[in-house]
Amino acid sequence: MESLDRQVLPANVHISKTIRESEGKKRVYCAAFLATLAIFLAIAESIIPRPLPWMRLGLANAITLYAFSVMKPREVLLVIVGRVVATSLLLGTFLSMGFLLSLTGALSSFLVMFFLYRLCTRWLSLVGISILGAVTSNAAQLAVVNAIFIGSRLSYYLLPFLFLFALLGGAISGLFGQFLTKNL
Amino acid sequence: MKGLKCGDYIVIGLVVGLVFLLFSLTYGFSGSERYIEIIGKDTHEIYDTKINRVVEVQGPVGTTRVVIENGKAWVEDSDCREKICIKMGKLGRPGEEAVCLPNRVIVQMKGDRGGVDGVSR
Numbered sequence: 159m160e161s162l163d164r165q166v167l168p169a170n171v172h173i174s175k176t177i178r179e180s181e182g183k184k185r186v187y188c189a190a191f192l193a194t195l196a197i198f199l200a201i202a203e204s205i206i207p208r209p210l211p212w213m214r215l216g217l218a219n220a221i222t223l224y225a226f227s228v229m230k231p232r233e234v235l236l237v238i239v240g241r242v243v244a245t246s247l248l249l250g251t252f253l254s255m256g257f258l259l260s261l262t263g264a265l266s267s268f269l270v271m272f273f274l275y276r277l278c279t280r281w282l283s284l285v286g287i288s289i290l291g292a293v294t295s296n297a298a299q300l301a302v303v304n305a306i307f308i309g310s311r312l313s314y315y316l317l318p319f320l321f322l323f324a325l326l327g328g329a330i331s332g333l334f335g336q337f338l339t340k341n342l
Numbered sequence: 343m344k345g346l347k348c349g350d351y352i353v354i355g356l357v358v359g360l361v362f363l364l365f366s367l368t369y370g371f372s373g374s375e376r377y378i379e380i381i382g383k384d385t386h387e388i389y390d391t392k393i394n395r396v397v398e399v400q401g402p403v404g405t406t407r408v409v410i411e412n413g414k415a416w417v418e419d420s421d422c423r424e425k426i427c428i429k430m431g432k433l434g435r436p437g438e439e440a441v442c443l444p445n446r447v448i449v450q451m452k453g454d455r456g457g458v459d460g461v462s463r
Contacts (some may be wrong), residue, residue, distance in 0.1 A: 196389065210440070278349065280347075281348065281349030282344075282349040283345050283346055283349075285346055285350050286346075286350035286352075287354040289350075289353055289357060290353060293357060293360075314368055315368050315369075316360050317364050317368065317370060318364035318369075320363050321357060321360055321361045321364060324357070325357045325358065325361065329354070333345075336345050340345075
């Protein structure tokens with residue numbers, strides 16, 4: 159088993175190092191590579207049945223967290239938008255309500271996580287950043303739902319559930335992101 | 343947990359607090375503003391649902407006895423013929439009411455309706 163691992167991924171190949179040191183066009187390829195990983199996680203996670211449409215684990219977010227440690231913010235944004243668009247194309251929800259919501263959530267949580275990663279890494283690990291990003295994402299999505307369905311009071315009754323799932327999903331994907339950052 | 347920093351625990355605590363706060367705001371206090379309104383022939387009274395008591399209302403036919411207990415209200419006894427007001431059972435939610443037409447008594451649970459009346463699928 160060990161020898162097989164060596165063949166596929168030699169011990170001296172270090173993904174984080176490769177991404178950091180690559181230049182020019184290669185950086186776009188690296189963004190595409192990370193986006194592909196995120197798409198895989200997003201689609202694998204969409205297999206899990208869920209009672210509410212936007213109640214998800216957010217494992218793809220772990221890739222975003224990892225990307226912060228090896229890439230410039232612009233390239234992270236590329237990874238995120240590429241992931242959201244490609245996932246919706248593959249799942250057949252492109253330009254639908256769900257796509258709009260996931261794009262809103264992804265962009266708003268990117269903004270929050272970017273500033274937190276810049277300013278608060280002394281205080282916060284990736285887990286805390288991820289939880290706050292997930293909470294922002296859910297709050298932003300609910301704001302969009304409220305703006306589209308004006309005056310729907312039902313969404314306020316969803317808010318505590320959404321934040322609860324943001325806490326759980328954010329913690330899980332944050333731990334996963336931390337694992338990736340340390341080991342990849 | 344090894345990789346967590348002190349800010350993480352603050353964040354987790356804050357979010358847990360937020361969840362509890364939102365739960366109590368959206369689901370907990372919906373019953374706090376309730377009151378019982380009893381309208382008789384000559385009387386119009388409002389009672390707190392939290393205080394247990396028995397109210398007797400005089401009407402053209404006789405007395406109607408209304409019991410308020412543990413946040414619920416019901417007509418226990420009435421001198422009318424059909425006893426429909428008694429059969430209405432206990433009023434536990436805002437909007438429910440028991441009416442005794444012969445004795446001209448209306449018992450209503452009032453307050454913020456809150457929550458969802460119905461869901462269509």
